């Protein structure tokens with residue numbers, strides 16, 4: 001018996017990193033997973049990995065900033081697996097690294113489109129489908145950058161604070177439908193995104209950035225995708241049935257300072 005037997009879980013940003021790990025873990029625990037990402041090889045690879053492990057997966061190519069494509073992945077969950085029980089609203093981009101005085105408007109807007117509009121659209125279209133099943137869970141991927149200042153990535157920090165704010169509002173609005181909404185707030189995690197941020201902060205020596213950042217984490221290391229996914233699974237499980245509206249650090253103690 002898996003925790004998510006007979007459940008359908010949609011996961012955005014599933015072609016890589018935390019989203020791929022979530023796909024593998026939810027499927028391993030019994031869920032049918034609907035995996036969403038931009039065009040590219042990664043999404044099909046994740047689907048193949050889930051299926052090779054004996055899981056059920058549907059890949060849906062889509063851009064979370066586009067309302068028609070968000071509606072389409074929710075509809076695909078209903079059409080293929082009969083409904084939707086949970087959404088892992090995880091797709092995100094880091095944007096450019098640099099002083100706020102040098103950031104272009106287009107670059108700022110691009111980050112907010114994915115990280116804010118995409119998360120809102122996911123909730124907008126998933127909530128009615130989840131409500132039709134009698135309730136369920138939404139997990140939004142925020143960041144420690146949604147809980148405090150992060151110099152050099154103002155758009156990203158703004159977007160993740162917005163994810164925390166939207167999570168609280170959605171938790172209150174959707175509670176009558178028995179849909180719980182929580183945010184996970186990871187510290188740096190060992191994925192492509194951190195490699196890009198490290199290179200943006202110090203192109204000559206990204207590994208030095210890694211060492212400096214790891215040193216700010218009391219447990220002494222970056223997170224792994226599996227650390228974050230363990231919390232996502234808990235938040236979608238029956239054990240978390242009284243937990244909603246929370247923004248939970250998963251950060252090795254980074255925000256305990």
Ligand SMILES: NC(=O)c1ccc[n+]([C@@H]2O[C@H](COP(=O)([O-])OP(=O)(O)OC[C@H]3O[C@@H](n4cnc5c(N)ncnc54)[C@H](O)[C@@H]3O)[C@@H](O)[C@H]2O)c1
Pocket residue numbers: 012013014015016017018019036037038042062063064065090091092093094114118141142143144185186187188189190191192193194
């Ligand atoms: N890696 C970290 O250190 C870290 C820390 C805190 C929070 N996060 C958050 O975790 C989430 C996952 O990040 P990750 O580290 O796995 O990064 P990643 O870059 O490996 O994965 C992000 C995925 O989102 C997809 N994506 C981007 N824009 C999209 C769009 N418009 N439509 C659909 N898919 C889109 C990408 O193609 C990619 O597959 C993000 O929201 C990120 O902000 C990451």
